[in-house]
Amino acid sequence: MVKSSFNKEKVECTGTTDTLSGNQASGLHRDSSFSLWIDEDGTIHLEHHSVNTSITAENSDFELPMLNQRSSDICDDGDIATGSPKALPLNSDSSISLVDVLKTLFFILVWYTFSTFLTLYNKTLLGDDLGKFPAPLLMNTVHFTMQAVLSKLITWYWSHKFLPTDPMTRRDYFYKVVPTALSTALDVNLSNASLVFISVTFATMCKSATPIFLLLFAFAFRLESPSLNLLGIILVISVGILLTVSKETGFQFWGFVFVMLAAVMSGFRWCMTQILLQKEAYGLKNPLTFMSYVTPVMAVVTALLSLLLDPWDQFTKNSYFNSSWHIARSCFLMLFGGTLAFFMVLTEYILVSITSAVTVTIAGVVKEAVTILVAVFYLHDEFTWLKGAGLLTIMVGVSLFNWYKYLKLQKGKLEEDEAAIALTANHAAKYVILDEMED
Incomplete structure (x- = not known):
């Protein structure tokens, strides 16, 4: 007692x-x-x-x-x-080791390589003054189908690691996954369509306007609250776009419209992706699982667009499809592009998993500059001092946007840590002595 x-x-x-x-x-x-x-x-x-x-x-x-x-x-x-x-x-083991830095740099280099080769592949094959491939939507259908098949096979083979424990409801699938897949498909298709009319340099600079539309959709979906900092970032990027567009000698109206619509779709899909990934119950936090859900929808939608818009009645008259050998060669070209696209996306997802989305977006700013330099030296794109000023302004604006997201991320982690400490302090355990309770 x-x-x-x-x-x-x-x-x-x-x-x-x-x-x-x-x-x-x-x-x-x-x-x-x-x-x-x-x-x-x-x-x-x-x-x-x-x-x-x-x-x-x-x-x-x-x-x-x-x-x-x-x-x-x-x-x-x-x-x-x-x-x-x-x-x-x-x-003490949380410090970044040299091996981690080298591994990150290696994957960034691989990502740059696949992305640059894919951009040059699309421009060389689709350019109005280059390959003039007659079916860009068919090409994207093959790319999306390859991504869907490969991601499905990987997630099925390692189902214990990738597949979500709770199946997604039909409502969540049609209200969350399908809009994300539709916007992603439109983003890629419109970007490739713009390359038929405009240069890689001009398209890359215009596509840098994506953070503007991302912020506008974030305001609409209440993912972000409007502030002077964000409005200033939008203004800086807008000025850079205006400098890029002004005095463009090879300006093509439809090419500019397509690439700007692609930027709009890109901003929308990243907002939808954030909404989709915020809830762990969806089980799509793994990149390959996410890819296995969205790419089948992207392939089906792009195939329907290809049936409606691609000139199928003229294929037999085109040098890409006028013989069995040319058809086999065209299939090989499309499969090669699909392989580049799959590994580029997979490398990007690996980078996100081993570092963070902020690191990838910052590296993406440098990637755009690398793409433009390659286009200037390889495709001989015109690059004036005004375009250089516009590119520099855009990169400053995008860097400010990434810095803003980084500070917000750090603030969110700090608030979570403080909340966890407060919650633990308020739930201190107590004990009672049973012998006293019996008395």
Whole structure:
């Protein structure tokens, strides 16, 4: 029988601090006479008692796991006075190693390579003054179909790792996945269609307006709140676009319209993607799983557009499809582009998984500059000082946007950590002595 006195008396306490040991969390030790735990609201948890009924006096010492490290003063009469919560020590292994940096740089280089080759492939094959491939929508259908088949095979083979535990509801699929897939398909198709009329340099600069439309859709979907900082970023990027467009010698109206519509669709799809990935219940946080859901819809939609818009009646008169050998060669060209597209997207997803989306977007700014330089030297695109000023202004605006997202991300993590500490502090465990309750 353990007896406790509730009279006010001075008792000398020995201050001790519970610390983390190895992989065990800090906790409260239970004396052999304590048989049950109770929360602050008075709820008694019997499971602790039932699980540990076989504990003897010799091995009855155990720890109640706590979420944070706390200082506690254990008095002689068994009372515990808990102090303020302490922050958990940082893991010494969290520092970035040279291997991680080299691995990240390697994947960025691979991403740049696939992306640049895919851009040059599209321009060379689709350009009105180059390959003049007659069926750009058919080509994209093959690309999306390859991505759908490969992602489905990978997620099926490793179903225990990729497939979500809870199947997505039909409503969520049609209201979340389908709009995301539609906007992604339109983004890619319109971008490729613009390359028929305009240069890679001009298309890349105009496509840099995507953050403007991303922010506008974020305002509409209440993912972001309008602020002077964001409006300033929109203004900077807009000025860069105006500098790029002004005095464009090879300006083509429809090419400009297509690439700007592609930028609109890109902003919309990234907002939809954020909405789709915010809820873990969807089970699409893995990039390959996400790809396996959206690419089949993209392939079907693009195939329908190809049947409606591609000049199928003229294929037999075109050098790409006027013989069996030319048809086989065209199929090989489309499969080659699909392979480039799949590995570019996969590399981008790997980069996001090993670093962060912010790192990828910042690297994307540099990628645009690399693409323009390659287009200037390989395709001999015209690059004036006014375009250079516009490109520099756009890169400054996009960099400011990425910096804004980075600061917001860091602020969100800090608020989550503070909330977790406060939640843990407000849920301190209490114990009761059963012998006193029976009296």
